[in-house]
Amino acid sequence: xxxxxxxxxxxxxxxxxxxxxxxxxxxxxxxxxxxxxxxxxxxxxxxxxxxxxxxxxxxxxxxxxxxxxxxxxxxxxxxxxxxxxxxxxxxxxxxxxxxxxxxxxxxxxxxxxxxxxxxxxxxxxxxxxxxxxxxxxxxxxxxxxxxxxxxxxxxxxxxxxxxxxxxxxxxxxxxxxxxxxxxxxxxxxxxxxxxxxxxxxxxxxxxxxxxxxxxxxxxxxxxxxxxxxxxxxxxxxxxxxxxxxxxxxxxxxxxxxxxxxxxxxxxxxxxxxxxxxxxxxxxxxxxxxxxxxxxxxxxxxxxxxxxxxxxxxxxxxxxxxxxxxxxxxxxxxxxxxxxxxxxxxxxxxxxxxxxxxxxxxxxxxxxxxxxxxxxxxxxxxxxxxxxxxxxxxxxxxxxxxxxxxxxxxxxxxxxxxxxxxxxxxxxxxxxxxxx
Amino acid sequence: xxxxxxxxxxxxxxxxxxxxxxxxxxxxxxxxxxxxxxxxxxxxxxxxxxxxxxxxxxxxxxxxxxxxxxxxxxxxxxxxxxxxxxxxxxxxxxxxxxxxxxxxxxxxxxxxxxxxxxxxxxxxxx
Numbered sequence: 001x002x003x004x005x006x007x008x009x010x011x012x013x014x015x016x017x018x019x020x021x022x023x024x025x026x027x028x029x030x031x032x033x034x035x036x037x038x039x040x041x042x043x044x045x046x047x048x049x050x051x052x053x054x055x056x057x058x059x060x061x062x063x064x065x066x067x068x069x070x071x072x073x074x075x076x077x078x079x080x081x082x083x084x085x086x087x088x089x090x091x092x093x094x095x096x097x098x099x100x101x102x103x104x105x106x107x108x109x110x111x112x113x114x115x116x117x118x119x120x121x122x123x124x125x126x127x128x129x130x131x132x133x134x135x136x137x138x139x140x141x142x143x144x145x146x147x148x149x150x151x152x153x154x155x156x157x158x159x160x161x162x163x164x165x166x167x168x169x170x171x172x173x174x175x176x177x178x179x180x181x182x183x184x185x186x187x188x189x190x191x192x193x194x195x196x197x198x199x200x201x202x203x204x205x206x207x208x209x210x211x212x213x214x215x216x217x218x219x220x221x222x223x224x225x226x227x228x229x230x231x232x233x234x235x236x237x238x239x240x241x242x243x244x245x246x247x248x249x250x251x252x253x254x255x256x257x258x259x260x261x262x263x264x265x266x267x268x269x270x271x272x273x274x275x276x277x278x279x280x281x282x283x284x285x286x287x288x289x290x291x292x293x294x295x296x297x298x299x300x301x302x303x304x305x306x307x308x309x310x311x312x313x314x315x316x317x318x319x320x321x322x323x324x325x326x327x328x329x330x331x332x333x334x335x336x337x338x339x340x341x342x343x344x345x346x347x348x349x350x351x352x353x354x355x356x357x358x359x360x361x362x363x364x365x366x367x368x369x370x371x372x373x374x375x376x377x378x379x380x381x382x383x384x385x386x387x388x389x390x391x392x393x394x395x396x397x398x399x400x401x402x403x404x405x406x407x408x409x410x411x412x413x414x415x416x417x418x419x420x421x422x423x424x425x426x427x428x429x430x431x432x433x434x435x
Numbered sequence: 436x437x438x439x440x441x442x443x444x445x446x447x448x449x450x451x452x453x454x455x456x457x458x459x460x461x462x463x464x465x466x467x468x469x470x471x472x473x474x475x476x477x478x479x480x481x482x483x484x485x486x487x488x489x490x491x492x493x494x495x496x497x498x499x500x501x502x503x504x505x506x507x508x509x510x511x512x513x514x515x516x517x518x519x520x521x522x523x524x525x526x527x528x529x530x531x532x533x534x535x536x537x538x539x540x541x542x543x544x545x546x547x548x549x550x551x552x553x554x555x556x557x558x559x560x561x
Contacts, residue, residue, distance in 0.1 A: 283475070308475070308500035317500075 063397060064424050066359075068212070068380040068415025069405040070131070070158050071268065072260045074238065074348070075419055080262045080335045089331055096288070098303040105302035108327065109290040111334040118240045118337075119254040120247025121276035126288035126304075127325040128273030131257025132164040135204065135234050137320055138253035138275055139165060140172075141284040142202035142230040144319070149174045150199040154187050156209035157234070165204075174201075185213035185373025185382075187220060196227045202252070206234035207243075211413060212356075212380030213373055214243065221250030237261050237274065237333075239378045241342075241349030253277045262336025263329050272329040283309060286320030351418035352379035355425065359416040362429045369432070372411060380415040382407060392435065399431040436531035437461065443506070443549035446558055450530070451506040453546055454537070458507050461534040462494065462525065465559050470496040473522045478514040479536060485511060487545050492535055494525065505538060507545040513537040 115124035258272030291305030368386030389406035396403035448466035525533035
């Protein structure tokens with residue numbers, strides 16, 4: 001609860017400082033910059049404001065969504081926001097003080113546990129800003145563990161993730177080399193083999209990759225490990241309902257964008273970065289980690305742990321400059337996962353697989369359209385179009401459909417989650433036919 | 436084992452005990468008490484070359500992470516493996532079982548430049 005200062009509080013503080021007014025206190029600031037004239041309209045009443053916001057919202061044109069490309073529309077059970085919006089969770093400020101925040105710390109611990117259960121890894125962090133940050137942090141951790149300065153990355157990583165990797169490695173003397181795809185849509189393992197050397201810290205790839213294709217994780221891991229390099233495997237957490245856990249095929253670090261787990265897309269964020277790794281690399285993890293300890297009465301207590309990795313203790317030698325996590329988004333995720341359970345997550349994943357394949361099959365039935373890649377995919381796929389992808393998007397939008405994401409002039413990345421019904425799919429294809 | 440009186444010290448609280456051609460290195464009683472409960476020791480790799488004054492080890496306690504500096508130059512020839520399962524050994528036996536690593540000295544004369552126990556004691560009395 002915000003408690004503002006009273007006029008008396010202000011006066012007391014001012015006189016203690018030895019000035020008569022706030023204005024005098026700020027005398028060093030150029031007067032022209034102080035108290036500028038703000039061109040604000042008159043205040044609205046609550047009724048007027050509500051009406052104004054409704055008018056703004058009415059400008060939105062809801063389209064049936066077939067766009068994936070990093071953020072996905074999944075069903076969020078009402079129980080998720082009902083629980084997560086409780087004041088104890090939603091408005092608590094930086095709730096990591098162990099003595100006061102046992103409930104919050106427990107939810108984060110449970111989130112970490114869920115991530116470990118899903119990925120098969122030993123330890124997970126309390127989360128990071130987003131998938132891009134998580135991927136970057138894991139790659140840098142690999143450089144620290146191996147003491148090597150070369151990162152090999154799949155060209156089929158999300159373009160934002162590549163940008164973040166570039167930004168963080170630019171001044172660290174770390175080189176980034178992209179590995180191209182084979183014609184079937186998977187990573188070219190021959191090309192990877194050629195680039196791997198004793199200087200390679202890690203191989204970073206996503207499965208499914210940016211184009212929806214599932215990668216040959218075992219093969220990539222084997223090649224990397226043969227050269228003493230580690231693997232950073234970036235996954236779609238929903239896909240883990242049916243796809244092998246990365247720990248089963250030699251992942252050293254697993255990262256993910258956790259938005260699909262109980263978090264709305266919200267026009268691009270906030271998102272949820274996930275990192276998990278093996279016990280051996282635990283001390284190279286960035287960010288917060290919640291652990292279980294005992295208080296002096298021997299009772300179970302949750303705490304932030306391994307803090308000697310972090311900036312407030314290690315300063316410039318900390319494992320990252322970022323300590324923030326995404327507690328509220330992680331809370332949505334853990335409630336979502338708890339509600340679904342392993343069986344529920346499997347069902348959601350199967351529905352995604354099914355709908356996407358139904359849609360793909362139907363689109364291929366339309367003259368001029370075909371799948372670009374032949375390798376297996378999860379809930380997204382690239383379609384080659386007879387006209388420009390942007391034209392498809394624009395014309396479909398007029399029919400109330402967000403057709404996909406243009407990845408190339410005549411290539412469209414299309415996604416179908418469990419929310420896309422048979423009727424949605426039918427409407428998509430009917431609209432596409434008469435384009 | 437490595438009595439204080441027979442050790443030489445750095446101002447930063449490391450001690451060096453000459454054992455043949457090696458210098459055994461650890462942290463002082465004063466240091467282990469100041470650092471408080473040690474939870475992890477990040478030891479250097481055997482075979483690593485270090486220069487006198489180089490940071491080559493980190494001791495993590497419940498409240499801090501402390502850099503440990505090599506008192507002399509040379510090659511790390513041994514590290515105290517017991518510390519991975521029992522890092523608190525450094526607290527309990529700072530001058531015995533809690534030694535950190537051993538350096539094969541490149542230049543034994545470097546030890547003479549280090550503080551005697553009395554000189555070190557004087558620095559911590561201030």
